[in-house]
Amino acid sequence: xxxxxxxxxxxxxxxxxxxxxxxxxxxxxxxxxxxxxxxxxxxxxxxxxxxxxxxxxxxxxxxxxxxxxxxxxxxxxxxxxxxxxxxxxxxxxxxxxxxxxxxxxxxxxxxxxxxxxxxxxxxxxxxxxxxxxxxxxxxxxxxxxxxxxxxxxxxxxxxxxxxxxxxxxxxxxxxxxxxxxxxxxxxxxxxxxxx
Amino acid sequence: xxxxxxxxxxxxxxxxxxxxxxxxxxxxxxxxxxxxxxxxxxxxxxxxxxxxxxxxxxxxxxxxxxxxxxxxxxxxxxxxxxxxxxxxxxxxxxxxxxxxxxxxxxxxxxxxxxxxxxxxxxxxxxxxxxxxxxxxxxxxxxxxxxxxxxxxxxxxxxxxxxxxxxxxxxxxxxxxxxx
Numbered sequence: 001x002x003x004x005x006x007x008x009x010x011x012x013x014x015x016x017x018x019x020x021x022x023x024x025x026x027x028x029x030x031x032x033x034x035x036x037x038x039x040x041x042x043x044x045x046x047x048x049x050x051x052x053x054x055x056x057x058x059x060x061x062x063x064x065x066x067x068x069x070x071x072x073x074x075x076x077x078x079x080x081x082x083x084x085x086x087x088x089x090x091x092x093x094x095x096x097x098x099x100x101x102x103x104x105x106x107x108x109x110x111x112x113x114x115x116x117x118x119x120x121x122x123x124x125x126x127x128x129x130x131x132x133x134x135x136x137x138x139x140x141x142x143x144x145x146x147x148x149x150x151x152x153x154x155x156x157x158x159x160x161x162x163x164x165x166x167x168x169x170x171x172x173x174x175x176x177x178x179x180x181x182x183x184x185x186x187x188x189x190x191x192x193x194x195x
Numbered sequence: 196x197x198x199x200x201x202x203x204x205x206x207x208x209x210x211x212x213x214x215x216x217x218x219x220x221x222x223x224x225x226x227x228x229x230x231x232x233x234x235x236x237x238x239x240x241x242x243x244x245x246x247x248x249x250x251x252x253x254x255x256x257x258x259x260x261x262x263x264x265x266x267x268x269x270x271x272x273x274x275x276x277x278x279x280x281x282x283x284x285x286x287x288x289x290x291x292x293x294x295x296x297x298x299x300x301x302x303x304x305x306x307x308x309x310x311x312x313x314x315x316x317x318x319x320x321x322x323x324x325x326x327x328x329x330x331x332x333x334x335x336x337x338x339x340x341x342x343x344x345x346x347x348x349x350x351x352x353x354x355x356x357x358x359x360x361x362x363x364x365x366x367x368x369x370x371x372x373x374x
Contacts, residue, residue: 101223109225116230120267121355143322153355156319160297161230163321180223187226 100171101180108168108184116161118190119153127189128155132162134181136174140166146185158188235353236296237262238271242313243281246306252338254304254313254345261346261360262300267353271296283316283325291320298326300349310334315345317352326352 129147132140143162148155170181239259244250255273263270273279277290281303291299302315309332316328327348333341340361347358 105223105225108223109227112227113229114231116227117232117235118230119354119356151355153353156322156353157230158227160235160319160321161227164295164297183222185222185224187224189226189228190230191228192230 100173100176104169104171104181108165111165111168112161112186115164116188117157118193119151119157121151122154122157122190122193123195124191124193125189126151126154127187128158130158130162130186130188132184132186134168134170134184136170136177138167138170140168149188154188158186161188162186234267234269235298236271236294237268237298237300237353238276238291238296240276240279240281240299240301241273242301242315243303244305245303246311250304251311251335252342254302254338254342257339257342258300258346258349261343261358262350265350265354265358267350282314283318283328286318288320288323296320298349298353300345302345306335307332310336311338311341313341313345315348317349 126149127147128145128149131144131146133142133144135141140163143159145155145159168181171177239255239262241253241255242250259270262268271294275294277294278285278287280286280299280301283301286299286301297320299318299320300315301318302313305312305314311334312330312332314328314330317326318324319326329348331341331344343360346360350356350358350360
């Protein structure tokens, strides 16, 4: 599975990332045609592809041995670049998503709190877990009791709270929605009751 | 283009998860420790009467008063109800849901040779689930007690505490104890 993903990922990667990627790739191709490996960094800044073709044609005969060394090193470079990029992406993900998700999460919690009426048999320390399944419109499509408190009235009050709280405000970005809001586990454990 | 980007994003994200070695899903897990405890909207539909003349007691009204007095419920007045079903199969969830009513208690009363028979049901509107559907019989003279029994059933089902609407106070007068 991991191999498959690594194979798939590098190609489309440059699109979202924009700048750094396309250039190394452009480099890799024209180079072998160019005669001197020393030139490697020079031709790059401008798009070399359209300008060269005619000139390059005759030079094709130039010894491939010379051309060979630069391309592996570039590809290595490409490889490490990609890994760095992935690492950066993961870091960005780890640090940026909680913020993006935070306000939606707070909103969801506030709605459930406002909708939750605990029955008189509820006691501090009781606890149950519900698993909610949401769709991208924010509507609730299913509620499953994954852990009961042992008190049916308490469990039902939690079930009612999430159903009354729906629909929820959810992120519009489908990837963020899928990652965080497709399924949400809610633990109900009151600590503000009189008993 | 969008789907390509999305897929890329997902792939990278998955890769990230794999490389982190957690394999854990990022789905939200939240904890709710407080509630507002507003009375739960409950509707007690007037009971249908199947017999001659007028019903001997208004069962729905007695039950409505019982449950309202508990303070746990916000009762819906019959005139605000969009429909008056007397059997669960006649209940249209939407009629109740639009008003935010969480539970509906409904039923009917029928004259029998021995007295009366009440059929009653409690419906969870948001979960679209029947919580109970029962029958109770009583002599015609015990209609009020019958209504209180139904209140007890609904109260216990919804609150987790046995209802006390049928309770009667019994005063025991002791005389000549010390002789």
